Amino acid sequence: MDRNERLQQLIRSNRLRELKADLSSWNPADVASFLEQLDGERRLLVFRVLPKDLAAAAFAYLPPEMEEQIVSAISDAEVGQVMDRLFTDDAVNFLEEVPANVVLRALRSVDKDTRERITRFLNYPKNSAGSLMTAEFIELHDRLTAREALDVVRREGSRMETVDVVYTIDDTRRLTGALRLFDLIRAREGLALRDIKRDQPVAAKTLEDQEDVARAFRRYDLTQMPVVDGEGRLVGIITADDVMDVIQQENTEDMERMAAMAPSEKPYLKTSPFALAKKRIVWLLVLMISATFTGGIINGFQEVLSSVVVLAAFIPMLMDTGGNCGSQSSTLVIRGLALGEIRPRDALRVLNKELAVSLLCGAALAAVNFGRILLFEPQTGAAVALAVSLSLLVTVMVSKCLGGLLPIAAKAVHLDPAVMASPLITTVVDAVSLLVYFGFARAILGI
């Protein structure tokens, strides 16, 4: 990048004032990207040159290891300056990822109120609404007038994460409504907030799961959402940008589970081989051991295999097709469950659909397979072709129905449906398809 090149030059020639002037107009996310590319010493140099607000904003975009490195290298006073400027949600994200000594140092650097607030937020369980929310929003007593409210917004707004919507509370700090800033500027100045028509906002509870929060954002097309505690008191807000991250993170986790891995929070390239291996090995071992049962089935039918040796050649095709069919169905159902489009009570509808689909797919595959064997491998013979094709049809039907139902069953007993994906279903379907196959072979070939 041209812009980066120029800045690198400024750093090399130590023209820090120009560097500062240039960076000051940048978006904090871009500043963070630039900092990421530098080595540790230069990163620190540039970080210290930045205007304080921009430094804190860019800090929040850095990966945890660089945040930690910076905090370890700067003075207590500087740590305090960063911490004071961070939104609570960014401070919490940072503190959740760094070692205890860094947490203690960071908390020591802020005033008592901030420390108490951050500590309270840190205590909400991971993946709860409470852990997503931030404390920088405007709450107004609903006795205030529109003019008083606007004065508060003007005075305090720049310290807030957003003032697009402000919230009204009553004497007991209970959430009573939401007002867009637009509603405020349109209202008659002397009117009390409680007399302005407010929205009854969709609110989250602090302990609500972040997936449910994300679903509510999508259902109601929200850009922000208030969070209330058990008594209905307003304690924070969640903004759309954090919800987008939640959506991506939940999707990544689902995909990882569907590929038989323990979910990971760090980006792939930043995870060590040892950590990656640890996430993968458990399921690989479980599935490997399970697959030996499939081997046991082959062992049990040795006499069938040795009397018609060509039968073995169709095993990979049967197993793979069964696995693929099961994986298609389970993927659609897992996804439908995650998006709330399929519920456990739809099990029968899913079964009916998969029966119909698998009959269509199975018949087509079986017909093509039968024709292919007769045309291109005539030495195999029609009897074997028939046994293989019938097994294929049954395998497709069983695997699609299992693929459709197992994720729903998992959901019904409060397991993660994503676990019932391709790898596990493949292992089950392998055994089924071999039993069916040897059954048909025996019956049709009279072995």
Add this chain to the structure above:
Amino acid sequence: MDRNERLQQLIRSNRLRELKADLSSWNPADVASFLEQLDGERRLLVFRVLPKDLAAAAFAYLPPEMEEQIVSAISDAEVGQVMDRLFTDDAVNFLEEVPANVVLRALRSVDKDTRERITRFLNYPKNSAGSLMTAEFIELHDRLTAREALDVVRREGSRMETVDVVYTIDDTRRLTGALRLFDLIRAREGLALRDIKRDQPVAAKTLEDQEDVARAFRRYDLTQMPVVDGEGRLVGIITADDVMDVIQQENTEDMERMAAMAPSEKPYLKTSPFALAKKRIVWLLVLMISATFTGGIINGFQEVLSSVVVLAAFIPMLMDTGGNCGSQSSTLVIRGLALGEIRPRDALRVLNKELAVSLLCGAALAAVNFGRILLFEPQTGAAVALAVSLSLLVTVMVSKCLGGLLPIAAKAVHLDPAVMASPLITTVVDAVSLLVYFGFARAILGI
């Protein structure tokens, strides 16, 4: 639901005024859910009872087939009332999904300006920024003063999708900046917008891919984004709610491709078995035919299999483990590519990582497998156990490296990396693992 029950009662006893009063305080998304549960006739009845603004807002949340059904049943004047109240993006979403005769009738019902605007928006390619944007936003000439700007916002704001951010343009309608409504209310009244410190907003081009738009939203934590045409003129805005839908839709498509299906736009339960089968059958056929090559390998090694029959029993375990390993690696890399965390030039880093991970996993699996055979199947013998375990190690290493590299290769030649997932990699890895297996068996067992 209790609330629904009460409303159903009101409908049955034809107390429409009470029904209207009750529904009027509902969120449009909830009204749409309620309408969805009703039969066609009652849905129409309730839809007509709704206040016009709420009716249009709820309409936008309905599934396309119900939108179509309502439009076919109401008068031209009523269609016009709905269309006039829809935001352009919702109108476009609706018109994209319904048959041509409905489109013509809907377009006939609106005035010339609206018709021209909708037609222009309809012409943007699917999945482009242009197809996501809406026309209901406030643009202000940057010569206006803050007071004049606020007057415009007060006057026109309620017709807009959002006024949290307004945009400034110059004489040629080029986008010159973005101002939060908060910046406007803080500014000195007489100050011209061009003299207020504005943000230089991150803007999308009309033809930009929606995935890039979503990535920019996440990178810069945006809640809305202006869209400009080839000349830099402001033509629309994209809001965060639509971007969340894009993110979910793109994730669903990736998962569908990763499970060897053509992506579908309709929810699973609303898709016919025939349509579902069509999405699945092509890949199933391709993969089934490919798997016959694997069968060919088994055929080619008949003499190995018939001299040591127990070898066949380990084929499923080898194939499945190889498939699972490849699927783990490819899933992580496909996801990393989609999130922009991995780029094609990282190929070597991915290869190094997968080599290390696969050595760790492969060695562990091989050791467990070797021990398991000796302990629980001593009749199999150490030589076979060695052949199986060495094959396992090599299979794991090959499949993880292929799983890591194939998606990157696909990306490099502008194919969708999601296609290089479990099913395709399994098919490739099956052949490799069998060749390795028979090779080791021959060498170690001296067949």
